[in-house]
Amino acid sequence: MSEFKGVWVFSEMQDLMLEMLTKAREIADKRQSELAAVLVGFNVQDRADELIKYGVDKVYLVDNQTLEHFRLEPYLSVLHNLVVSYKPEIVMIGSTRNGKALAARLATRLDVGVAPDCNGLSVDEQGRLIGERITYGGNAVAKIAFRVKPCVVTVPSRVFEKSEPKERDGQLVRLDVKIDESKTEVVDVKPLETSSVRLEDADVIVSCGRGLEKKEDKVLLDELANVLGGVVGNTRPLAEDRKWFTEWVGLSGHKVKPKLYIACGISGVIQHVAGIRDAKVIVAVNKDENAPIFEVADYGVVGNLYEILPALKEALKRQLQ
């Protein structure tokens, strides 16, 4: 009776759920098992069709007014209840800040392990699920296997890409389960004050580090980014030490995957590099020819960013015409 079977996907964010389904479908096919999505919320039934189009065989729907907003204990009780009843082998949870706490607590309630923030998922030759994650501050990639089931993994946004939606058959299973009450009270919610651009969405990022002498000099980067249709980013010291910005690119900040990342006056400490590892092309401009950033760049220019950036802007303008 203790046979665990099937791949499950859950996120309170529908887009992240759709992204994870691409990989989940592949693993379910390899396992010759069913792929199911757990859909939790209030008046969310219409999302079920979309989940089916993106590859799920079954949608478990728990629709209840008390589930309108994500609250840890209610969502946890629903997911735990379902996992105990249906015994999936793999539970993929979207690694949002709420999703991560949910995964940790679900795994604890089930007495199992978690592979958090996986950038890769695969099935090895022994048939084990392997989660890959960045660890040691970006110095290493760890491969994690599971000793007990179900295997709980969390997956951040934009690790996997959505597949093409197709008309296909799927089953909707509507369930009523006991829902725990929240142990915390949300007294206020306001939008996060961020720069209007989402670094994660950008195709081109022109980014500055300590080599930028004054905050106003960022205009050099703005102008180059403008020509490229990109956005401007920065390293952690410019945000935390100099307080010029509120966000940064890096392991502890935004992990980005643009087509082009231009690192200007960035030395290239490992924590920063871990945040740009998935960029298609990395360009480094730095005065110090021994800066570690050159070791992880496709194109390196040893030189003064105050000269190189304006010249590059003009060169690109000319060549793009």
Place this chain on the structure above:
Amino acid sequence: MKQAVDVSQLKIDSATRQLLVAGAPKKISDFDKNALEEAIRIKEKLSGGVEIFTLTVTAEDAKAVLREALAMGADKAYVVNDASFKNIDTLGTAYVLAHAIKKIGTFDLILCGETSLDSFSGLVGARLAELLGLPQIGYVRKLSVEGEAVVAERTLENVVETVKAKFPALVSVTREINQPRIPSLMMIMKASKKEIVSWTVADLGLQMEKLAAKIDVVEVLAPKTERKKIKITGENVQEIADKLAKALLQEGVVGRR
């Protein structure tokens, strides 16, 4: 608190891509220092009646980092030190913490770092809250104590939530929340008189099977860098810029717009 590998000083064997973890220096995980700093600020604000205990689970000696925590302002330090913790995972760690906390006694608030500097898993706080059945608030960047409750501001992907939880509760903090103090010589001297209580698996009556890892770390290797590493050189800035622009066009990463 976790005694973590100082990742900024970690060396890598470039031939094998192995991490030379054994030789790397250790320190209090940064995020945990923020948690301790926040506890000290709460104590200072509430003037009296607050005691701060710090607790760590480790397989090796952690006295130096505990002394630092005591110097910063913790009143008493507890360490559960056992060689069997060498391969402990996040669930085992949370299990040991839960038992140690029960043995220490009653508490109002558990503060921990959102994640750790070295493994960066960010699971132990939530696991501990689950084992102790506590309300939990994560990713906290601002905190205040109001009577018998904690009110915290937490950042999510798109919103900032203000959340209230009655004591006892568990809060995990981000590095934004404060700037941890650096203890003065005076504080370091005073801290040498403070007590460090050391426990083992036997002292806590822990079940060995509960400490068994639920996951296997199959491999830990430095990532391969498959970058082209082409240096663009030229007679002058103009020439360099032209060459670089051309290369980017050929890569297809800059669009004709």
